[in-house]
Amino acid sequence: MNIIQAHAEWNKNSQNKWFWTENGQNSIGWKKINGQWYYFSDNGEMVTGWLKGHDGNWYYLLNSGAMAIGWFKDYNGDWYYFSGSGAMVTGWYKDYDGNWYYLLNSGTMATGWIEHNGGKYYLEDSGAMVTGKKTIDGKTHEFDSSGNLIKTESIENNSSFVKEExxxxxxxxxxxxxxxxxxxxxxxxxxxxxxxxxxxxxxxxxxxxxxxxxxxxxxxxxxxxxxxFEKKNDFSSNSNNSTSNLKVTLGEMRTSAPSRDSHYYYSDSNLFYKVKLSPPFTNSSGKPIVGNCTWYAWGRIWELTGQKPTDADFRGNAYEWWEANKRTGKYKYGTTPKVGAVPVWKSSLPNSGGCGHVAVVEKIENGKVYIS
CATH class of the missing domain: 2.30.30.40 (SH3 Domains)
Incomplete structure (x- = not known):
């Protein structure tokens, strides 16, 4: 009797791509290895990042390739929850401690106020749903056992209230x-x-x-x-910013489309879409972060279509923003350009999924596509 010894191992090619080889053959699709699940593309390459399965569910593969299970925090600080099967959870979720959480359509854990099926709920910074009484912004709110808001009263009615200066x-x-x-x-x-x-x-x-x-x-x-606390004389807008394309007073929301005679539509400090359309964010030291293409695309789409693309918010790396919008299932995508659509650049960056920088289609004329 001839005994054939089975052999399986990890292999990495010259492009630093990982493969799982069994008896000389690369694995394809889902594979459980040492108690953890991995996914391999049709060419056998180990997949990382977001993956939409054939069952329609979304999964996340860690940098190690292992499928995420339970709570997961991404690069933007957003939390997601994945079931025991690895499928991304949306809607209400109850943990083992009895706390309720709400996961948006994009999978992101909600915090603060939300409205759902006619009810109003409040979620702590941890994501846990509030029940009972809680003081928020100077008002005492009462929530029933299911988290639904049932009563609000001003804290000023309390005799222990001290007026703030x-x-x-x-x-x-x-x-x-x-x-x-x-x-x-x-x-x-x-x-x-x-x-x-x-x-x-x-x-x-x-x-x-x-x-x-x-x-x-x-x-x-x-x-x-x-x-x-002192009014300074230099509060006027910084003249060093490139504002020739603004057609609007800085600090006000623009009401007309940008001139198409310009080659591009932005300012050096991300000031083109003011206040409502592209609010600047700050880093951990309080300094404004400028120049994010997702803010621009979010605001310009609002202007062109009249609809706020709020499903995936307007923060994050371009490839994550692109994928988050796709996961909502509310947007069509393909290779035919349309005014108001978002073109995405190809990317070879790690974990980018092949997607990079985003922009907005302004017009299509004589076979040419103009973007901003």
């Missing part, structure tokens, strides 16, 4: 508007933007590097690093 202050950014957030945290939701030099009312003392402020009949939180 109000002070006049000014936005002292370099040039960009300052993010207005719903909580004193860099991870909280952005509810607006305040242009440089604008006067605000600071309510109370600094908390966690943020001031609670009132501006334009809205109460929120802004980074204390960009607040001045």
């Amino acid at each position: 109000n002070r006049t202050a000014y936005i002292a950014t370099d040039s960009c508007p300052l993010n207005l957030r719903d909580q004193p945290s860099m991870n909280s939701n952005i509810i607006g933007s305040i242009p440089k030099g604008m006067q605000v009312v600071v309510i109370g003392k600094e908390t966690n590097g943020f001031y609670k402020v009132e501006w334009d009949n809205t109460i929120g939180y802004i980074s204390s690093s960009w607040v001045s």
